[in-house]
Amino acid sequence: DQQVKQNSPSLSVQEGRISILNCDYTNSMFDYFLWYKKYPAEGPTFLISISSIKDKNEDGRFTVFLNKSAKHLSLHIVPSQPGDSAVYFCAASQETSGSRLTFGEGTQLTVNP
Amino acid sequence: DTGVSQNPRHKITKRGQNVTFRCDPISEHNRLYWYRQTLGQGPEFLTYFQNEAQLEKSRLLSDRFSAERPKGSFSTLEIQRTEQGDSAMYLCASGGGPRDTQYFGPGTRLTVL
Numbered sequence: 672d673q674q675v676k677q678n679s680p681s682l683s684v685q686e687g688r689i690s691i692l693n694c695d696y697t698n699s700m701f702d703y704f705l706w707y708k709k710y711p712a713e714g715p716t717f718l719i720s721i722s723s724i725k726d727k728n729e730d731g732r733f734t735v736f737l738n739k740s741a742k743h744l745s746l747h748i749v750p751s752q753p754g755d756s757a758v759y760f761c762a763a764s765q766e767t768s769g770s771r772l773t774f775g776e777g778t779q780l781t782v783n784p
Numbered sequence: 785d786t787g788v789s790q791n792p793r794h795k796i797t798k799r800g801q802n803v804t805f806r807c808d809p810i811s812e813h814n815r816l817y818w819y820r821q822t823l824g825q826g827p828e829f830l831t832y833f834q835n836e837a838q839l840e841k842s843r844l845l846s847d848r849f850s851a852e853r854p855k856g857s858f859s860t861l862e863i864q865r866t867e868q869g870d871s872a873m874y875l876c877a878s879g880g881g882p883r884d885t886q887y888f889g890p891g892t893r894l895t896v897l
Contacts, residue, residue: 675826703883714788714875714888715827760826770879771817771840772886774826 674698675763677775685783690748692778694761697742701763705772706735706746709758718759719746751782786810788889790876796895797866804862805892809878816859817877817886818851820844827875833859866896 675696684690692706702723707715721728721735721744728735734747748755761775789808797803809816814835819827830849831841835856845851848866853859863870873893877886 677826705885707888712890714877714890717885717887720885762826766883770815770883770886771829771832771842772819772827773829776824776826 672697673776674701675761675773675775677759677761677778679778680776681779681781683781683783684751686753687750690746690751690755690780690782692746692748692759692761692780694744694746694775695742696744696763698763698765698773699742700765701773702766703764704735704737704744705762705764706733707760707762707774708755709760709777715760748780751780753782753784756780756782788876788878788887790874790889790892792892793890794893794895796897798897799866799868801866802862802864803866803894804860805874805876805894807859807861807876807878807889809858809876810887811857813878813880813884813887814856815879815881815884815886816853817879818859818861819875819877819888821873821875821891822871830861863894866894868896870894871896 705720706718709715737744758777762772817832818830821827833853848864873891875891877888879886
């Protein structure tokens with residue numbers, strides 16, 4: 672079963688606008704969530720994380736929002752830049768699982784100049 | 785800091801052959817993880833080590849797969865009697881503790897002919 676889902680395989684936005692990437696999860700035991708970005712031929716690079724005790728975490732142009740009741744999180748990138756074009760993965764973990772990460776399928780973001 | 789390194793970056797082998805991959809984590813990290821990623825999917829957890837102890841294995845890790853971290857530093861992942869379904873990107877990550885960020889290497893792409 673897919674416990675973390677990213678329903679949009681791709682997203683295209685104009686440079687300078689906001690990018691919103693979405694992620695849904697089914698396992699209510701997840702208590703820590705992360706976003707990774709991946710360029711071709713490279714491993715995933717950590718972007719930002721959020722604990723389940725928070726509903727928002729911000730780091731520069733990146734903000735992650737968590738809605739526990741809806742089991743939904745989103746990543747906002749403002750303003751979007753062409754260098755942000757990559758595959759974005761949502762991941763989740765639970766304290767009792769030894770910190771293994773469960774990933775979504777990824778969303779390909781393309782930022783057009 | 786050289787980050788997480790993996791060797792080889794690419795491996796092409798014939799069905800039935802054995803292959804071994806190596807991962808060198810960030811030096812001060814005591815946790816090391818292996819994931820597998822197939823096309824269009826996010827990384828899937830395989831196993832993880834804390835120092836030299838292998839603490840968890842996914843059911844994806846069949847008995848043809850074995851991982852070691854003999855001195856708590858580098859790790860190897862061996863696949864015996866490779867099958868075409870083993871073709872994937874094998875990713876290694878390291879981290880300093882249970883909730884520490886996992887930093888990924890560039891991966892080893894395995895192609896089984």
